[in-house]
Amino acid sequence: MAALNPRYRTLLAILALIILPGLVMPSTFYYRIGALVFISAVAVIGINLLMGYAGQVSLGHAGFFAIGGYACAILPVRYGIDPLLAALIGVVLAGLLAFAVGRPILRLRGHYLAVATLGLGLLIGLVLTNEVWLTGGPDGMQVPRASVFGVRLRSAEHWYWISGAVLFLAAWIAANLFDSPTGRALRALRDSLVAAEVMGIRAARYKLIVFVLSAVYAAVAGAMLALFNGLVTPDNASFLHSVELVTMVVIGGMGSLIGSIVGAAVLVILPQVLTVFHEYETLLLGVLIILFMLFLRQGIAPGIAALFKRRPA
Amino acid sequence: MGDLLQFAVSGLTVGAVYALVALGFTLIYNASEVVNFAQGEFVMLGGMGTVFFATLGFSLPVAALMAIVLAVIVGLMLHAFVIAPARGADAVTLIILTIGASLVIRGAVPIIYDKQFHKLPGFSGEESIRIAGASIQPQAFWVVGGMVLVVLALHLFLNHTRFGKAVIATSVSPLAAKLVGINTAFVVGFSFAISAGIGALAGILVTPVTLTSYDVGTILALKGFAAAVLGGIGNPVGAVLGGLLVGLLEALAAGLISSSYKDAAAFITIILVLLVMPNGLAGIKHIERV
Amino acid sequence: MKHLMQLTAGASLAVLAALAPATAAEIRIGSFVSATGPASFLGEPEEKTLKHYVEEINKAGGINGDTIKLVIYDDGGDANKARTFATRLVEEDKVVAVVGGSTTGTTMAAVPVFEDAQVPFISLAGAVVIVEPVKKFTFKTPHTDRMACEKIFDDMKKRGLTKIGMISGTDGFGKSMRDECVKVNARFGVEILAEETYGPRDSDMTAQLTNLKGKAGMQALINPGFGQGPAIVTRNAKQLGLNVPLYQSHGVASKSFIELAGAAAEGVRLPAAALLVADKLPDSDPQKKIALDYKTTYEKVTGQPVSTFGGHAYDGLQILVGAIKRAKSADPKKIRDEIEATKGFIGTAGIFNMTATDHMGLGLDAFRMLEIKNGDWTLADAK
16 A cells, blocks of 8 residues: 555545445435535635645635536526536636636735635625526526436436546546646745745746636536536525635645545534534534644644554554 | 715714724734634624623623623633634634634524624614714714724824833734833733724624624624725724725715625725735735735 | 544444434424524524424324424525435435425425425425425415515505505515515506615615615605514614605514614504414404414513514424324325315414415415504504
8 A cells, every 4th residue: 555656545545435435325315415525525625726735715715616506507597508518617617707816816915815715705695696687696596407318417326426526536636736847836835935936936827727726626516516406596605605615624634635525524414413403503613623723733634644654554 | 965975974884893893903913913803703792792791680881891891801712722822823724713713702602692683772862863964873973983082092002101012012023022021922912802892892882773693793804804904904094994994885885886785895895905006005014915 | 553443433333323313103294494594583483383382292192192203403594404404304314294494595495305205395484486386295384475565565555655665685585575576566556666675684774775765755665674684774764764654574573673673663564474463363363362372382482572483383383283183194195185185274374275276375364464553563454
């Protein structure tokens, strides 16, 4: 095991995490939970690229998530476009928006970037809530089901495997990015901006690439959720949703691929397990964030990996 | 004309609250480079705290005082248990930590008290005063007046007392301050306490106008933060001006353009200003530009 | 390594155990409400009502001797969570019927799950779209938002108020009621001169109201919305000296509105269930006993003023229990048939008569026009 390239090890582990539970799920409900975890994990990997590798923060990523989702509602319902094609268009739109907005915004750093992304997310949410003629207003819109080769994709089981496949692809791309020249440039940026610039790495260009990529990931996740659920609501773009996504990164481990899945799993599964304590959900979320950021800053996955490393193979 | 004046009055009233929130942000940021997302919760604690203590039987003035004390204690706990242990982590970590703290405070209140909306009576009655075609609630004067007093008091404190100068010294350079013997940890803790107190006071002043519930802190923090950034984060005068400006812009946008996008007014302006004037309106801190 | 494996195994078992449904044989009724979040105004009284009355019914011997097991979840006002809980209720908890769905958003997210699984679902949300077009397994107990508009416009017509302004909240309830109102106003000869909106979390509406005040010839104002927004609108209107008659919606049907709006609430009219004026109803009114019973019970058990939202949950539960009794079976399809056959059921919101094409069962007369006088609800005029 130790002889395998770490990148392959990670991808293999992810494959196992996707396939093994899928073979033993007792019912539709569990498939649904699994699909929800994978869908969130895709978005989380995107934010992880931004936060973990490039050291940026985005408090408005739910906005891109919602764009992916709403494209699957608006384009088929109002313009008769096939849902899967609509998903693609939505993802491209999110990327374009990220590109357009990213160029000026990414020149800011730290708190200013936080405010700008926050504002962007809120603005997207406002448009989705108010432009009823387009978006169906505060109660959202129905999303028609996608079909592939005549098979209507609507069951939780379908979506478990679809989102699992997409997750694996997303992880594979991210893992390859990490070791690519772009990835190395990003890590250099995060570690020392000045040194990186001195070496000729044009920070602005790489930051933009990551920002657009993370937006694309979020939009893909949003599109999957929309097609799975059959509906979208403006809540998909809410500040709370953005905070939840960031929390998944924090809990799972910044910069860790497996961590992205773990973080998503914790935040999706915990409310289901603790339904009796629903009153305490917000409180618990806050406490988790604080505990992890203070004591387990690398998150669960790298923390456990460190445990493995300490013992001789 | 009467209409514009009316918009301006409502805008300034709610803007005064944003100004106090932004001021709180600035104080903490200056002392410790932390952007405290839990700032809005102090405002909430002021209003809800007063309601809570009043329910327990205390008279309103006493309940209000106790609410301020409560907020100060929470502020100190925030510093001691969340910020201090983080020991100079990067900006992203600190922002996320304070978001977590705001969730804790916001999550605890409905458990301890309730999720309902509550009001407090106006300090000097509820009859509107008519001036030049605009109706002004008497409480609006309290809010704006309170803000002015706080700003003045803070100015006097920072510039004319020894401790105040220690606070300024810490914000300019914590290392240099330590070298001359200033207890910077104490200064940081103190700034958290003051910010909390100011926030709570703002909450008490404005609740007769806007009502209060466990949930009002979040949007206040977002807008107050935007206002602080607008004014140039780190500049107290800028924070106050930024807050008033955001309030005004909102009211004017709602009245003249479209009430649906009222919230957007604040954020669109912030984004535009940041792109054109990266240091905000009167910023002294330097934004790192790449 | 071994420790870690054991830990993981143990943790997974714990998770699975927590998720596993109970296995006793009883009648399982499911529910999902928004007890936390922006619609907790609706969900909290619903949750309290359901829990209390299920306990009461079980104490009195249950349904035909079987105990009811209430499986209730909190969706926090989130449609996605509502969908997940709906799936869980059907797949894991294997409920035979559901009463829940505090908001239109959460209801509509869950409807496809229940229709697919053929489990009867009584919604507690307002929008007319829930039962129009009629879906086989979906019912609802609250009056529709369209009925609210009609009742208000009818009253306006009687008072000769034909030119009005409208200010609505951009939340789901406010928006859908506003949409219904602009569809039906012409039928009553009422003209909407101007419209404004406000966000559900806004704390100041003076700008919007100032614009409305400026409209010449405006004779009345209608405010579709729920939560604290309407209270602020009412206060701001008084503050600005906007003295035209103000109509609120049934979204504010709870004492806290009067408390929050204070003196400004005087003279405000709204359509609401008879529940709010239970003690003022004439003894001959068939609803009086049920309404008064529920009001006293709720206020005693929770220590909070009664609201029509809890009342809708009461109606939904009782209609369901009645249907299960008549069906003499726990088969969801038979229960559905009996719900549809509900006739003459006296609830807090009115007298229900369901049919195959009407899955709500209330007529316009089930709504009473109330007016706030001296800080309390009163009947506006003899029905």
